[in-house]
Amino acid sequence: MGDKNDGLGLSLSLGYATQRNHHHQPSLKLNLMPLASQNKHEKTSWTNLFQSPDRTGDTRLSQRGIDRNRVSAAVADHDDETGVSSPNSTLSSSSGKRSEREQIGEETEAERASCSRESDDEDGDASRKKLRLSKEQSLVLEETFKEHNTLNPKERLALAKQLNLRPRQVEVWFQNRRARCCLPFEQAKEIVNSPGLLKFSIRTMTKLKQTEVDCEYLKRYCENLTEENRRLQKEVQELRALKLSPQLYMHVNPPTTLTMCPSCKRVVSSASSSSAAAVSSALAPIASTPRPQRPVPINPWAAMPIHHRTFDAASRS
DNA sequence: TTTTACCCAATTTTTACTTCA
DNA sequence: GATGAAGTAAAAATTGGGTAA
Numbered sequence: 001m002g003d004k005n006d007g008l009g010l011s012l013s014l015g016y017a018t019q020r021n022h023h024h025q026p027s028l029k030l031n032l033m034p035l036a037s038q039n040k041h042e043k044t045s046w047t048n049l050f051q052s053p054d055r056t057g058d059t060r061l062s063q064r065g066i067d068r069n070r071v072s073a074a075v076a077d078h079d080d081e082t083g084v085s086s087p088n089s090t091l092s093s094s095s096g097k098r099s100e101r102e103q104i105g106e107e108t109e110a111e112r113a114s115c116s117r118e119s120d121d122e123d124g125d126a127s128r129k130k131l132r133l134s135k136e137q138s139l140v141l142e143e144t145f146k147e148h149n150t151l152n153p154k155e156r157l158a159l160a161k162q163l164n165l166r167p168r169q170v171e172v173w174f175q176n177r178r179a180r181c182c183l184p185f186e187q188a189k190e191i192v193n194s195p196g197l198l199k200f201s202i203r204t205m206t207k208l209k210q211t212e213v214d215c216e217y218l219k220r221y222c223e224n225l226t227e228e229n230r231r232l233q234k235e236v237q238e239l240r241a242l243k244l245s246p247q248l249y250m251h252v253n254p255p256t257t258l259t260m261c262p263s264c265k266r267v268v269s270s271a272s273s274s275s276a277a278a279v280s281s282a283l284a285p286i287a288s289t290p291r292p293q294r295p296v297p298i299n300p301w302a303a304m305p306i307h308h309r310t311f312d313a314a315s316r317s
Numbered sequence: 318t319t320t321t322a323c324c325c326a327a328t329t330t331t332t333a334c335t336t337c338a
Numbered sequence: 339g340a341t342g343a344a345g346t347a348a349a350a351a352t353t354g355g356g357t358a359a
Contacts, residue, residue, distance in 0.1 A: 150324085
């Protein structure tokens with residue numbers, strides 16, 4: 001016998017048969033089977049009770065012609081009829097407040113279409129719950145995500161309709177997509193390809209990884225700032241020493257304006273040629289000193305204000 | 318203050334694929 | 339080479355908590 005899906009469970013629930021009733025809806029649910037919502041320890045103990053210790057029994061069921069999804073679907077369908085929710089069933093994935101809404105309104109055409117699709121491309125009488133989205137569906141979702149990474153209810157419903165999915169599925173997809181890669185692809189690619197940074201694939205550019213990059217970048221940025229600060233202080237000291245030097249000070253006409261060329265970083269004087277020459281010659285050692293370039297952000301989005309960063313919580317509100 | 322709807326993070330489950338005996 | 343067990347990555351789904359309206 002296989003995993004939790006295969007177990008014949010006894011579920012007793014009072015109140016709303018939803019997945020999100022943990023919030024405010026009164027509910028009493030008793031699950032006498034190793035269901036998905038159990039934690040790992042519970043799972044272990046239950047599975048120990050009900051299944052053989054080796055994993056092969058459950059993972060290869062489908063290969064041996066025992067379709068666990070079919071079992072699951074059957075359970076789910078039954079759940080739907082009886083109003084008893086199995087957390088492991090895909091149909092029970094509509095939730096709490098959401099499920100109420102979806103069951104009443106949204107979960108109509110899209111839901112039926114989804115069901116019909118499932119029965120269409122499956123062989124048997126009992127419709128198998130297909131969890132994987134088709135390439136076309138993923139493509140459309142991806143394209144939509146590129147345009148905007150959140151959906152309002154209308155958009156979600158329309159998209160669900162278009163893709164023959166349940167609105168909840170679309171919602172979950174967007175949620176997972178946001179979590180999986182919160183950066184636009186091109187930006188993620190830039191970061192991944194940038195030298196000297198932690199190496200990982202774009203696919204694994206999770207928020208955790210992003211935080212690592214963040215940390216790395218900030219560290220370097222801080223180091224660069226410290227270095228630049230040190231250099232500027234040194235420069236100030238040199239300039240002060242120069243100013244205090246009587247011989248030089250005599251030769252320099254006061255109204256000399258020093259400007260720095262932004263491109264070559266050389267000091268240029270706008271004063272008369274004689275005094276300018278004196279100043280520039282005096283400052284030559286400083287001005288001609290190869291200046292370390294101001295650190296160009298390795299992290300392309302790090303340079304932008306914090307609130308522009310897509311994952312930043314503040315930017316959402 | 319409560320309710321609702323939404324989002325997120327963390328986690329679990331499922332699927333598809335690879336490796337290896 | 340075919341087969342199945344085991345391992346693994348990725349996607350789909352669930353759960354619980356926070357927050358704004």
